[in-house]
Amino acid sequence: MIGRKNGRASPLLLVLLALGIFFVTYNLLTMIISNRTGGGDSLDTSFSRSDPVTQMPEDFKTSGKLLFHVALTATDAPYSKWQCRIMYYWYKKVKEMPGSEMGGFTRVLHSGNPDNLMEEIPTFVVDPLPEGLDRGYIVLNRPWAFVQWLEKATIEEDYILMAEPDHVFVNPLPNLARGGYPAAFPFFYIKPTEHENVIRKFYPKDMGPVTNVDPIGNSPVIIKKSTLEKIAPTWMNVSLSMKDDPETDKAFGWVLEMYAYAVASALHGVQHTLRKDFMLQPPWDLEVGKKFIIHYTYGCDYSLKGELTYGKVGEWRFDKRSHLRGPPPRNLSLPPPGVPESVVCYYITFVLRLNEFIFANLKDISRISCTL
Numbered sequence: 001m002i003g004r005k006n007g008r009a010s011p012l013l014l015v016l017l018a019l020g021i022f023f024v025t026y027n028l029l030t031m032i033i034s035n036r037t038g039g040g041d042s043l044d045t046s047f048s049r050s051d052p053v054t055q056m057p058e059d060f061k062t063s064g065k066l067l068f069h070v071a072l073t074a075t076d077a078p079y080s081k082w083q084c085r086i087m088y089y090w091y092k093k094v095k096e097m098p099g100s101e102m103g104g105f106t107r108v109l110h111s112g113n114p115d116n117l118m119e120e121i122p123t124f125v126v127d128p129l130p131e132g133l134d135r136g137y138i139v140l141n142r143p144w145a146f147v148q149w150l151e152k153a154t155i156e157e158d159y160i161l162m163a164e165p166d167h168v169f170v171n172p173l174p175n176l177a178r179g180g181y182p183a184a185f186p187f188f189y190i191k192p193t194e195h196e197n198v199i200r201k202f203y204p205k206d207m208g209p210v211t212n213v214d215p216i217g218n219s220p221v222i223i224k225k226s227t228l229e230k231i232a233p234t235w236m237n238v239s240l241s242m243k244d245d246p247e248t249d250k251a252f253g254w255v256l257e258m259y260a261y262a263v264a265s266a267l268h269g270v271q272h273t274l275r276k277d278f279m280l281q282p283p284w285d286l287e288v289g290k291k292f293i294i295h296y297t298y299g300c301d302y303s304l305k306g307e308l309t310y311g312k313v314g315e316w317r318f319d320k321r322s323h324l325r326g327p328p329p330r331n332l333s334l335p336p337p338g339v340p341e342s343v344v345c346y347y348i349t350f351v352l353r354l355n356e357f358i359f360a361n362l363k364d365i366s367r368i369s370c371t372l
Contacts, residue, residue, distance in 0.1 A: 066175040067103035068159035073145045076111040082327035083165035088121045090169045100172035103157040110145040139257045143236035162219045168349050173292040182223035184216040184272035185279045198251050213266045217258030235264035286340040294346040306338015
């Protein structure tokens with residue numbers, strides 16, 4: 001019989017109590033750990049595991065930054081070079097700002113040979129497609145360039161931002177991708193559901209609905225490096241197959257390679273988080289606000305009263321295609337009053353890059369709210 005001796009607990013009772021407390025504590029800790037790791041039967045993906053209290057995916061609770069590598073494909077043509085210089089200039093300016101999760105930078109040069117920007121811009125040289133294979137559609141070199149770069153380069157970051165030379169960073173860009181979901185900008189002119197007959201040539205019905213094909217291109221996209229390594233070869237093959245099909249080539253035209261990336265992603269079961277705040281496109285988007293990238297693909301034509309004259313050469317204009325042989329001149333005239341903030345902002349980024357200082361007569365700089 002277990003009892004007390006002289007009013008004190010016996011040693012055996014104390015041992016049993018200690019063992020009882022130990023087992024209770026052990027079982028409690030085991031249960032907590034099991035819950036936090038999702039249990040032995042749960043899917044082994046970081047996005048499916050959640051904190052039992054906050055229900056927050058683990059990737060969102062990562063301490064520190066989730067850096068991404070900025071990569072853009074380019075040629076050695078003067079038109080490409082001056083855009084890359086401006087793009088890299090603003091990358092360096094914005095990278096160190098609070099909120100930025102930009103890591104390293106690479107210009108993936110698919111001309112096959114080094115050029116005179118190698119020392120100015122971090123560059124990795126890859127081969128172009130065999131002569132004639134692109135059929136004059138030079139953008140087909142983009143997926144092939146990424147395939148080579150991913151295979152041969154050492155990339156420290158786990159995420160990659162696929163960007164283009166005509167992108168200007170205007171606000172610090174965080175890593176918008178989380179878990180297995182890349183982040184992409186939705187383009188209003190990429191409409192897979194309106195081209196279902198064409199899409200089905202490359203994305204069979206047994207793969208799922210056409211709505212699985214996101215309305216995106218490859219850029220801007222922030223994506224896990226490991227995911228892009230799987231998609232890139234498929235993206236390349238789908239691009240070439242689409243170009244070889246007359247119906248598809250006619251339907252998609254200059255955005256064929258964008259559709260190819262969207263289809264290749266869907267073939268791998270990868271869907272993107274669509275972020276309209278990823279980018280703005282003057283002159284259609286009027287304000288910069290908290291958006292991160294200006295895409296200056298469209299020409300901007302205005303009257304001296306600040307009225308848009310799209311489709312007609314304006315009294316004041318800026319169009320990157322006016323400078324195919326080299327960079328814009330230093331003595332650019334400022335936009336007239338009434339031109340929207342988005343156009344003024346990206347135009348000023350050119351002025352600053354070309355002149356390295358703010359013109360003394362730039363008195364209305366206060367009306368620009370983007371990061372400069």
